[in-house]
Structures are given as C-alpha cells and as structure tokens.
Amino acid sequence: MIVNNNCLYCGACAGVCVADAIDVQELKIVIDEEKCTKCGLCVKTCPVAAIEME
Amino acid sequence: MDIDTDIVVVGAGPGGSLAAREAAKHGANVLLIDKKAEIGSPKRCAEGVSKSGLEELGINPDPRWIARKSTGVRLVSPDQTSVWLDEDTIDIPESGYVLERKVFDKHMAMDAARAGAKIMIRTRATAFERTDDGVIITAERMQEEVKIHAKIVIAADGPESRVGRWAGLDCNTKFNNMESCVQYEMAGLEMENNNVIQLYFGSVAPGGYTWIFPKGDDIANVGIGVLKTHTDKPAIEHLNEFIKNCPETQNAQAVEINMGGDPVGGLIKERVGDNILVVGDAAGFVNPLTGGGINSALESGAYAGIVAADAIDSGDYSAKNLQEYVKLTDENIGEGYDKYKKAKEYLLSLNDDELNDIAHEFVKQEVDEISPKTLLKLLIKVSPKALLKLGKLF
Missing domain, CATH: 3.30.9.10 (D-Amino Acid Oxidase, subunit A, domain 2)
Structure with missing residues (x-):
C-alpha cells in the first residue's frame, strides 16, 4: 500500500480497516503490511484518493 | 516515564474533554491525552451544533467560538x-x-483542566494492556515512551476507534x-x-x-x-x-x-467493557440522518465521565458496573437515532426526480408549522413509499 501526498492524516481509512492495520500518526500514516489483508476498503473510503494499492 | 491515574481519556475532542471535565468534577484523578500539537486543529467537521444541546450540558455560548x-x-x-x-x-x-472548532475544542479542554484534569498534548496512544486492577495505555509523547497506569480508560479517539478495538470491543465502522x-x-x-x-x-x-x-x-x-x-x-x-x-x-x-x-451507522453496541468506556465518534455517536456529532459526543462524554467517576468511587471497574453508561446513552441518544436512521434510509431510496417532486410539493404548500405528521402527509402525497418506510416512525 502506498500513501501519497494527498493524505491529510484524517484517519477515515483507519476507521474502516477491518484488520486494524492503519496507524494514523500526527503527520504520518503507517500501514502494517503484515496485518493488511489488501481488502481495499481504505482505498475506497479515502476522500482524496491518497491510498494506492501496488 | 510511568504515570498513575484513576482515569485516562484518549482524545481531546469535545467528547473526551467533557468526559475529562465531568470525571474530574466528580472527584476522580483524570489524565487527558491528545496526539495533536494543537487541540481542535485540524477540524474534521462542518462545525454545526445545536443551541439547546449546549445549554442542556451547561456550556455557555462564548463569542470566541461561535462563528455565526x-x-x-x-x-x-x-x-x-x-x-x-x-x-x-x-x-x-x-x-x-456554526462553531470555530479550533477555539471551541480548546475551550472545552481548558474547562477540563480547570476542573482538575491533567492534559498531555502530542501524546499518542500506541498500545493497551490489562493488568490485575486496571489497564496500561502506552503512549508516545514526542520522542518519549509513557506508560499510563489507569483504572479506567475513556476512549474518545474519533472515527478510527482503535483503543476500543485494542480492548476487544467490536467498534470499527462498517x-x-x-x-x-x-x-x-x-x-x-x-x-x-x-x-x-x-x-x-x-x-x-x-x-x-x-x-x-x-x-x-x-x-x-x-x-x-x-x-x-x-x-x-x-x-x-x-x-x-x-x-x-x-x-x-x-x-x-x-x-x-x-x-x-x-x-453514520448508529451507536455501536459494545461501548463498554471491563475498565473501558467509548464515547463520541469512536462509539458512533453521530446522527445517522445529518451526520452531525458534536452534540451527542458531548452528551456521551458527560455520561461517561460521571459513570466512570462513580465507578472509581465504588472501586468496581467491571463492564457490569459501567453498564449504566449504556443505559443512559441508549435512552437519551440511541432511541432518537433509530428514527433518524429510518429517515436516512428513506432519503437514500429517493432518486433525483422523487426529490424534486417532494421539493415542489413543499414549495406549493404554505406551511407555518411542520409537525412530523404534516411532513409525513406531504411525503406520502408525493411518494407513497414514504408510508411504508416512515409510517411507523410517528
């Protein structure tokens, strides 16, 4: 998963993440690739298309 | 660093700050933490709030945080x-x-501080663990690791709602x-x-x-x-x-x-567990029809703060003893939400033409006072399915 520069750390992605794999820090989003199931819900939910799947 | 407190509140939005204020007012030692550098900023919200809702909670309107x-x-x-x-x-x-959230949220946190709560900003919760008599919230305060030993945690961490999940509650948003x-x-x-x-x-x-x-x-x-x-x-x-x-x-x-x-799915069912209460957006305290959540976040925070402080007083932090919070929020907030949720489902079932028809009918009628009944009558006139979807609401 790649977080691009559109991101403003709002955390909408973390809210829908069923695997609790997204850590929203103050100016950084960290996605735990081991927990991530690549379901894509975060990609869809992001209001500004800031998450891309490789 | 290790810190001992009765109650730790994670997140200094309106719900968290009011929870901290009420718990402190009711005699508990309270620590309020927030990951941000500035409480209230950036806002994630349209800033609409109900006048009467603030009054009911004893929050006096201040021109510093009312934009309009x-x-x-x-x-x-x-x-x-x-x-x-x-x-x-x-x-x-x-x-x-319409609020100025950056000022309002800080005002609420300041009120919590005045009631005796301690506040730590730029302090981000990273882990939750249970001990024999409480919980440890691990947090990162700038570069430093802080271990917060508390009897009760109030999770006010917004739509991400991770703290509740760490505690085993099913509180992520579908x-x-x-x-x-x-x-x-x-x-x-x-x-x-x-x-x-x-x-x-x-x-x-x-x-x-x-x-x-x-x-x-x-x-x-x-x-x-x-x-x-x-x-x-x-x-x-x-x-x-x-x-x-x-x-x-x-x-x-x-x-x-x-x-x-x-x-906007309504209240999550699991909003308490042993040693934990979940408030505000983190527990779905958002009007399902309007998406507005400030009033109900505040209200949920107030109930949680009081129930948690009472639990500290009695020495019983079990989910059973915290159940009063669920009862209070179900009765005062949840029941209203069920109606709003139905109204929302109805609204979402309407296509553009149907919405236009309803608007035309509204404009045609001169309504002085709208009661749910007159509203329903008008909707049924335009689209009969309103009776099916909304009839039982009123």
Missing part, C-alpha cells in the same frame, strides 16, 4: 428548487450555531456506514442568505449531501459526505464539481481543506 448563528435551513433539490425552513417552523437537529467527507473553508461566497445552513441533495452527493455552513458574511464551510457504496469517485471530485457549478461558490476561494470519515 444560523436561523434556519435551506434544502435544495437536484433541480435547484429551494425549501426554506426557519427554526420557528421546525426543530432542526445540529443547528443554531464500510457501508462510513461517510467519506471533505470540506473547504472558503471566502468570497455569494450566498442568497448567509444566515441559514444549506443542504443539497441528490446525485450531487451520492449517499449523503453537500453542505454550505456560513461562518461569516461571505465565509462558509463548503463540504460533502458521500457513501462509497453509492459512488466510485472520491468525495473531493464530487465536491469540486459542486463548487464549480453552484452560483454561490463558483467565485469563492478555499483557505483551508478538511477531511474525515463520519460513522
């Missing part, structure tokens, strides 16, 4: 038919004031209930009436609506919420399109952008 008073609402259908309702005609939820929201604060709007909040419905915002909340003569929050089960486009594309086409916004300039997820 709103006197009513304008509902706009897809063919641009406007239905104007003023506050004397209908009880509009989450309306009355994808089909998460409004994807984005908003600009803009200047240079040309509003027909800059004292009312405006809501635009239909395909302009699939699964939600577009809003204009005035904050000044030519200043407003212009935003959108969409359900991603209803559209493939990102929310921001829908919003940019709206701004380009709406005569009130097409010459306005953005000075700020905000975004966020808005959990």
Whole structure:
C-alpha cells in the first residue's frame, strides 16, 4: 500500500480497516503490511484518493 | 516515564474533554491525552451544533467560538428548487450555531483542566494492556515512551476507534456506514442568505449531501459526505464539481481543506467493557440522518465521565458496573437515532426526480408549522413509499 501526498492524516481509512492495520500518526500514516489483508476498503473510503494499492 | 491515574481519556475532542471535565468534577484523578500539537486543529467537521444541546450540558455560548448563528435551513433539490425552513417552523437537529472548532475544542479542554484534569498534548496512544486492577495505555509523547497506569480508560479517539478495538470491543465502522467527507473553508461566497445552513441533495452527493455552513458574511464551510457504496469517485471530485457549478461558490476561494470519515451507522453496541468506556465518534455517536456529532459526543462524554467517576468511587471497574453508561446513552441518544436512521434510509431510496417532486410539493404548500405528521402527509402525497418506510416512525 502506498500513501501519497494527498493524505491529510484524517484517519477515515483507519476507521474502516477491518484488520486494524492503519496507524494514523500526527503527520504520518503507517500501514502494517503484515496485518493488511489488501481488502481495499481504505482505498475506497479515502476522500482524496491518497491510498494506492501496488 | 510511568504515570498513575484513576482515569485516562484518549482524545481531546469535545467528547473526551467533557468526559475529562465531568470525571474530574466528580472527584476522580483524570489524565487527558491528545496526539495533536494543537487541540481542535485540524477540524474534521462542518462545525454545526445545536443551541439547546449546549445549554442542556451547561456550556455557555462564548463569542470566541461561535462563528455565526444560523436561523434556519435551506434544502435544495437536484433541480435547484429551494425549501426554506426557519427554526420557528421546525426543530432542526445540529443547528443554531456554526462553531470555530479550533477555539471551541480548546475551550472545552481548558474547562477540563480547570476542573482538575491533567492534559498531555502530542501524546499518542500506541498500545493497551490489562493488568490485575486496571489497564496500561502506552503512549508516545514526542520522542518519549509513557506508560499510563489507569483504572479506567475513556476512549474518545474519533472515527478510527482503535483503543476500543485494542480492548476487544467490536467498534470499527462498517464500510457501508462510513461517510467519506471533505470540506473547504472558503471566502468570497455569494450566498442568497448567509444566515441559514444549506443542504443539497441528490446525485450531487451520492449517499449523503453537500453542505454550505456560513461562518461569516461571505465565509462558509463548503463540504460533502458521500457513501462509497453509492459512488466510485472520491468525495473531493464530487465536491469540486459542486463548487464549480453552484452560483454561490463558483467565485469563492478555499483557505483551508478538511477531511474525515463520519460513522453514520448508529451507536455501536459494545461501548463498554471491563475498565473501558467509548464515547463520541469512536462509539458512533453521530446522527445517522445529518451526520452531525458534536452534540451527542458531548452528551456521551458527560455520561461517561460521571459513570466512570462513580465507578472509581465504588472501586468496581467491571463492564457490569459501567453498564449504566449504556443505559443512559441508549435512552437519551440511541432511541432518537433509530428514527433518524429510518429517515436516512428513506432519503437514500429517493432518486433525483422523487426529490424534486417532494421539493415542489413543499414549495406549493404554505406551511407555518411542520409537525412530523404534516411532513409525513406531504411525503406520502408525493411518494407513497414514504408510508411504508416512515409510517411507523410517528
């Protein structure tokens, strides 16, 4: 998963993440690739298309 | 560093701060932590709040955090038919004031501090573990690791709602209930009436609506919420399109952008566990119809703070003893939400033509006072399915 520069750390992605794999820090989003199931819900939910799947 | 406290509140939004204030007022030692450098910023919200809701909680309006008073609402259908309702005609939820959240949230945190709560900013919870008699919240305070030993944690960590999940509660938002929201604060709007909040419905915002909340003569929050089960486009594309086409916004300039997820699925069932209560957005305290959550976040925070402080007093932090919080919030908030949820489902079932028909019918009638009954009658006249979907509500 790649977080691009559109991101403003709002955390909408973390809210829908069923695997609790997204850590929203103050100016950084960290996605735990081991927990991530690549379901894509975060990609869809992001209001500004800031998450891309490789 | 190790810290001991009775209650740790994670997140200093309105719900967390009021929980901290009430718990401190009721005699508990309280620590309120927030990951941000500035409480209240950036906002993730349209800033509408109900006047009476604040009064009920003893929060006195302060001109420092009221950007503007709103006197009513304008509902706009897809063919641009406007239905104007003023506050004397209908009880509009989450309306009355448009806040300056950056000031309001800090004001609420300051109130918590004045009641005796300690506050740590730039302190981000990273882990939760249980001990024999409580919990340890591990947090990162700038570069330092802090271990907070508490008897009770109040999770007020917003739509991400991770603290509750760490404690084993099922409190993440289902994808089909998460409004994807984005908003600009803009200047240079040309509003027909800059004292009312405006809501635009239909395909302009699939699964939600577009809003204009005035904050000044030519200043407003212009935003959108969409359900991603209803559209493939990102929310921001829908919003940019709206701004380009709406005569009130097409010459306005953005000075700020905000975004966020808005959990509109109603209250989560598991909002307490042993040693934990979940408040605000983290527990789904958002009006399912309007998406507004400040009032109910505050109310949930107040109940949680009091129930938690009582539990500290009695020495029993079990889920069973915290159940009073669930009862209070079910009775005072949850029951109303069930109706709003039905109304929302009905709204989402209407296509652009049906929305237009309803707006035309509204305009035709001169309504002095709208009761749920007259509203239902009008809706049934236009679309009989209203009876099916809404009939049992009133």
